[in-house]
Amino acid sequence: MTTLHDRPHTALLVVDVQNGVVAGTHRRDEVVGTVGALVRRARHEGVPVVWVQHCDADLVRGSDDWRIVRELAPGEAEPLVEKHYGDSFEDTALESVLAGLGVGRLVVAGAQTDACVRSTLHGAFVRGYDTVLVGDAHTTQDRTAWGAPPPEQVVAHTNLYWARQTAPGRTAGTVEAEDVDFAVPA
Structure with a gap:
């Protein structure tokens, strides 16, 4: 169980499912559809959905690449956390958002597997969160040209x-x- 006291709730954390992040990723449409189904299920079960949106020189705030994919839409009352580093906790309001919701357990989905998803998983775990990765709800681009394994x-x-x-x-x-x-x- 989580090491965070008085944090009995679970949240679905959707990491960087943005146009410029998932364009050309492995199984893009399937993964986005799976994330969408998880979001609908979390909402139906009253589980908080927390969105993370990366912003940097390649994902300029307000640009089409920066936007959450058209198939998904954060609800009006759902927190949206902007980040500038791989770890969604690093220099963001994510920790205070989760504390305010009483969340000590995260179910994680999103992109990119080998960057922001991994960084966020480790960031959550070392901060005391129980952390579950949804194995068929994360994806990454092909970086074999730079020596990485296939996606x-x-x-x-x-x-x-x-x-x-x-x-x-x-x-x-x-x-x-x-x-x-x-x-x-x-």
Whole structure:
């Protein structure tokens, strides 16, 4: 269980599902559809959905690349956290947003697997959050030209190692979207 006291709730954290981030990613449409289904399910179950949106020289605020993909739309009451670094907690309001919601457990989906998703998973875990990665709801671009493995291997490796992540007083894991349980384990 989380090491964060008095934080009994779960939130769905949607990381950087923006036009310029997911354009050309591995299984883009399938992953966006899976994220959309998770968002609808979280809303139906009364689970907070928290959105993260990256902004930098390539993703200029207000540009089409910066916008959340057309298939998804943050609800009016759903927090939207802007970030400038890979870790969604780094120099953002994310921690205070989650504290205000009483969240100690995160279900994480989004892009890019080998950058912002991994950074955010680790950032959450070291800050005391129980952290679940949705194995079929994250994606990345092909960076084989720079020596990286193909995207399907990056996704598979991230799912594998996050499924085995451990630390005192916290839980981690990887589940498929159909197996996501937003209830906090007893």
